Amino acid sequence: MTGQLLTFTGARVVDPARGVDEIANVVVEDDRIASAGEESRGLRIDAAGLVISPGLVDLHTHLREPGGEDAETVATGTAAAAVGGYTAVCAMANTDPVCDHAGVVEQVLRLARDAARCDVFPTGAITRGLGGSELAEMGSMAALGVGCFSDDGHPVQSARVLRQAMAYARTWDAIICNHAEDSDLAAGGQLHAGEVAGRLGLSGRPAEAEEIMVARDLRLAASSGVRLHVPHVSTAGAVELIREAKARGVRVTAEVTPHHLCLTDESAVGYDPVFKVNPPLRTSVDIDALRRGLADGTIDAIATDHAPHSHEQKDQEWTQAPPGMVGLETALAVTLTELVPDDELATPGGAGGAPPDGLLSLSGLVDRLSTRPAAVWGLSEHGGPLEVGAPATFTVFDPQERWTVDPAALRGRARNTPFAGRRLRGRVRYTLLRGRFTCRDGEPAEPLATSPAVHP
Ligand SMILES: NC(=O)N[C@@H](CC(=O)O)C(=O)O
Ligand SMILES: [Zn+2]
Numbered sequence: 001m002t003g004q005l006l007t008f009t010g011a012r013v014v015d016p017a018r019g020v021d022e023i024a025n026v027v028v029e030d031d032r033i034a035s036a037g038e039e040s041r042g043l044r045i046d047a048a049g050l051v052i053s054p055g056l057v058d059l060h061t062h063l064r065e066p067g068g069e070d071a072e073t074v075a076t077g078t079a080a081a082a083v084g085g086y087t088a089v090c091a092m093a094n095t096d097p098v099c100d101h102a103g104v105v106e107q108v109l110r111l112a113r114d115a116a117r118c119d120v121f122p123t124g125a126i127t128r129g130l131g132g133s134e135l136a137e138m139g140s141m142a143a144l145g146v147g148c149f150s151d152d153g154h155p156v157q158s159a160r161v162l163r164q165a166m167a168y169a170r171t172w173d174a175i176i177c178n179h180a181e182d183s184d185l186a187a188g189g190q191l192h193a194g195e196v197a198g199r200l201g202l203s204g205r206p207a208e209a210e211e212i213m214v215a216r217d218l219r220l221a222a223s224s225g226v227r228l229h230v231p232h233v234s235t236a237g238a239v240e241l242i243r244e245a246k247a248r249g250v251r252v253t254a255e256v257t258p259h260h261l262c263l264t265d266e267s268a269v270g271y272d273p274v275f276k277v278n279p280p281l282r283t284s285v286d287i288d289a290l291r292r293g294l295a296d297g298t299i300d301a302i303a304t305d306h307a308p309h310s311h312e313q314k315d316q317e318w319t320q321a322p323p324g325m326v327g328l329e330t331a332l333a334v335t336l337t338e339l340v341p342d343d344e345l346a347t348p349g350g351a352g353g354a355p356p357d358g359l360l361s362l363s364g365l366v367d368r369l370s371t372r373p374a375a376v377w378g379l380s381e382h383g384g385p386l387e388v389g390a391p392a393t394f395t396v397f398d399p400q401e402r403w404t405v406d407p408a409a410l411r412g413r414a415r416n417t418p419f420a421g422r423r424l425r426g427r428v429r430y431t432l433l434r435g436r437f438t439c440r441d442g443e444p445a446e447p448l449a450t451s452p453a454v455h456p
């Protein structure tokens, strides 16, 4: 125990797990919430006008370590996470070496224990070396607590291999997360196959490449009974397929990224590779469908797909540059700016009544950034409820503060944000993980040297 006693006074506590949106003092004693009401004890931090929400949870982060340390490390990626309000990230397996056996899982957990500013939950690869043909050592990784398997970046093309992986995952009730794209149909594509690609003279990645794969994966998930998680959904057709599958009772969850919720293929007109990403930025029709899907629960979570690349890698001609964009430090502000109407911010409970189609209440946004992603992965220590006795794992942000994204000021190692120069609303002040500050006054705190994170 740290002997710590402090109170955030007059905060707006938004806690979807309890259906709470109210003004309260939050007292933190050691690593726990000691009270949430009128009481105030110990050191006082004035939180009038600030929101306290459960810590954000990212289901899709590329931390790049081991092997990609020039782009990001566990230390720098989790510093970006803490500054972005995140208390847990799920680390993708496309590292070098690939996280396809127990040794790499242990290595990532060790790095996290020594240098992380948030909990890190490693994702295991589905196939050896992300090669798509031979299954990875799923059992030995599951024994270490790995609860999700993904070859992210490399769609599993073989239905036979994915079906086999689903059968294994089902035995541990683990999640299968397949980057959904038919590689043959998307081969050589540089951006969304549409009018803009035609104008720029670049070949495209058709929406059908995603939709065919989502349809196949849903079909395989339905018969295997596995939990399927569809990452970075980007097309209107994919949203519809997931909506229908949920209605039929298929065990599917889905995520959407901030960039797919608000940027279109028009961004590519200057050939700036910062806008190159997989799946590609689509059209305003897709954005509309993604927003409605997020609002009606078809899409469960907002996930960043934080994909850092070094300047040397990313600063090449469009066709040569690797796809991917960073997102941990801007996700809350981008989605707060784009998806939550002004009148939701004024008072607890917001404007009253449901927000307009495709938009979210403040509580709805916190739900998609924290409570639901925590539930998808079964992270019981995250996502709230922020009740007495619960871990003091929460984010304190100013929902009204305006700021301009400056790539040079990012706390992660890479600079490839598509939101450079954007004026956003909403800024994180403090992030706490089990009572320890991981971000204080907007700055990352020292690494925590926490106990290793394990999947429950
Ligand atoms: N999203 C991307 O464009 N790139 C990701 C891989 C992935 O998420 O598919 C990466 O690892 O760089
Ligand atoms: Zn992917």
Ligand SMILES: [Zn+2]
Pocket: 060, 062, 092, 152, 153, 305, 307
């Ligand atoms: Zn990814």
